[in-house]
Amino acid sequence: MDRSAVSIEALQEYAGTTVALQGWLQNKRASKGLYFLVLRDGSGTVQCVVSQKEVDHEVWSVAMEATQESALWLKGTVVPHPRHQGVVELHVTGARLLSLAQGYPITPKAHGVEFLMDRRHLWLRSRRQWAVLRIRNRVIMSIHEFYQERGFVQMDAPILTGSAVEGTSTLFEIDYFGSPAYLTQSGQLHGEAMAMALGKIYTFGPTFRAEKSKTRRHLTEFWMIEPEMAFYDLDMNMDLAEDFIVRIVHDVLRDCETELEALGRKLTPLQSVQKPFPRLSYSEAVDLLQSAKTQDLLQDRIDSMRQEGAALKAEQEQIRKTLGHAKKWKRRRMDARKIEINHRLDEIEEELRNVPQWQASAAAFEWGRDFGGSDETVLTWHFDRPIIIHRYPAAVKAFYMKRDPEDDRLALGMDVLAPEGYGEIIGGGERATDLAFLQRQVDAHGLPREAFEWYFDLRRYGSVPHAGFGLGLERTVSWVCGLDHIRETIPFPRMLGRVYP
């Protein structure tokens, strides 16, 4: 341990001075008489140069022996990088090998999903994961700041619950001293009780869904933020959700430039996340889905996919012809390109299978059904920012939602759909306040009344209008980071068929 060691993040401030660093060897490059050690300490990475002429034998052997992910202590002078402006490097004068790593499995090269997921505990060390998880941290801090600044009180709903609220098939059952209990699916109902006590509250906790779902949007364990506000109606709820999302994206853009760059995230779609978000009623959304405009949009998509596919196939053919009599270095580049083309062709093929189905399902969409994943994706393709869809058919929404006083078929629910096909990140609405109505709803959904007696009390003793929503943390981070899978947004994802490591 060297308490005087400085953090790589702060290295700029030490330009011209001699400092000590401690961390792990991320990568090593060598030339005659020179080693370039890329050191990572969690806060960032820096290139450390070891010159054989300038160091004693011991330091040189450390550089020579150190392998990928070995732990190192390095001392040296902080100097500007000769080639990159605004970047510093360390000219090493002292080095100690703290721990020699042997055979680190994750090489600086491409790996498959399964291989990496089995080694998630090590995968976390890579630059891409570093960036995602730092953005996750930034998002979490923004969430707390946003609510705390507005006078919300953070309160936790229980994780163990006694009764099944929604379908038991999506609940994880555990043995609770001989009786069945469940891991929570939502803190919603308890959130309402807390809002009646403290006015404006938000929960921030883990949620569990035993859905047998294997898609890029699903985890069996994820974190949800659920604000619940007394004396809020649907419009106030939507206003809050809008401000909330704008704030999160704004903070990430301001504070995570390096991380977004490491992820290759396009900034334009994030920069256009400004108020107001388009608000469509369910009925308007259905109209849009069935419209010729949607058909055209999807047809354009199909056409451009076909074109890209044809161009790639032509390139592939060209490569196949020239590959035989190409120079070695060129052949290697062509091989890499060939693999890239194959991947993209797979994606295009899949999309060309999907989109015509989406086209058909959009055209044939019937009022009253809930939107499927593809319908949501199609809707968001029409806009450049998140959209809010409100006033859904009551039949497809939860029992506790308030009915629209102007149309009894509708519930005062709302969803926020993220752009770029990321889909639902928020679901919520205004809650029913009438005791008799709620009791009838519980019966109608085939739920046991006894389990909800405590909840009914909230309507017996000072029932007031109130509203709230739930934000899926991982889906939000996935969208902000521009990832193609939610599994990278949480340190140790739990999914269908995966509880290790």
Added chain:
RNA sequence: UCCUCGGUAGCUCAAUGGUAGAGCAUGCGGCUGUUAACCGCAGGGUUGUAGGUUCGAGUCCUACCCGGGGAGCCA
């Protein structure tokens, strides 16, 4: 549960039914500013499993196992 794509060297992937290959990683050698460094050499294989078709199977057929992402459901 259904649909669909895949399983070849430690890793990522090639291979028109006809001699299983490349890059990376590893080891050795070279190179005084490298950026997934580069150059040279070397080792590394029961092509997921079990059957079948064929003169001949990584390639075709059947069943099963494992994985990817899509539907349903959802944040």
